[in-house]
Amino acid sequence: MMRPDFYIAGLGCSAGCLEVLKVFFSHLPKKTGVAYIIVQHLLRNYTSKLDILLQTYTPLPIVRVAEDMRVNPDHIYLIPEGKYMVIEDGILRLIPRGPEQIINFAVDIFFRSLAAYAGPKAIGIILTGMGMDGLEGAKAIEKGGGIVFVQEPASATFKGMPEATITGNSPDGVMAPEQLAQTMERYAI
Numbered sequence: 048m049m050r051p052d053f054y055i056a057g058l059g060c061s062a063g064c065l066e067v068l069k070v071f072f073s074h075l076p077k078k079t080g081v082a083y084i085i086v087q088h089l090l091r092n093y094t095s096k097l098d099i100l101l102q103t104y105t106p107l108p109i110v111r112v113a114e115d116m117r118v119n120p121d122h123i124y125l126i127p128e129g130k131y132m133v134i135e136d137g138i139l140r141l142i143p144r145g146p147e148q149i150i151n152f153a154v155d156i157f158f159r160s161l162a163a164y165a166g167p168k169a170i171g172i173i174l175t176g177m178g179m180d181g182l183e184g185a186k187a188i189e190k191g192g193g194i195v196f197v198q199e200p201a202s203a204t205f206k207g208m209p210e211a212t213i214t215g216n217s218p219d220g221v222m223a224p225e226q227l228a229q230t231m232e233r234y235a236i
Contacts, residue, residue, distance in 0.1 A: 109123045
């Protein structure tokens with residue numbers, strides 16, 4: 048398997064995500080060469096407008112993921128509702144999320160695949176959200192030589208996901224969303 052030659056940042060979030068993403072992308076350096084993949088918990092029957100809502104905060108193209116989509120640097124990709132998503136050989140693939148899957152582990156599922164594919168070029172960023180989704184995926188990224196950042200719980204509307212990752216893992220950094228964005232400049236190609 049060929050590894051990417053640019054960093055791929057997975058941003059995992061749940062409740063309270065929109066405001067954090069606005070801050071993150073409005074503070075992001077214009078071009079970093081990093082691909083950003085937003086894995087947000089969405090209701091199965093909810094049509095997300097995140098692409099429209101975020102577009103005024105970033106010059107980067109925002110793409111709603113369709114089946115078998117290649118990841119490119121300086122793009123933002125959004126998981127669609129009712130799906131899980133993985134990355135294999137630089138391609139985003141969608142997996143149906145069945146009605147029996149009550150608890151949403153979209154972040155763990157994506158982060159594990161990101162760790163397997165990108166190894167040391169994987170960046171996992173855990174943002175506001177309820178529950179523990181993202182913890183196991185963050186561990187996989189760290190084990191694969193990648194980097195894990197967590198939103199500072201004091202700045203999170205919902206602290207569950209950030210606190211679980213801080214308590215259960217050793218993140219490389221814990222900071223406010225604007226600092227997380229500025230940190231991405233380190234990974235520019």
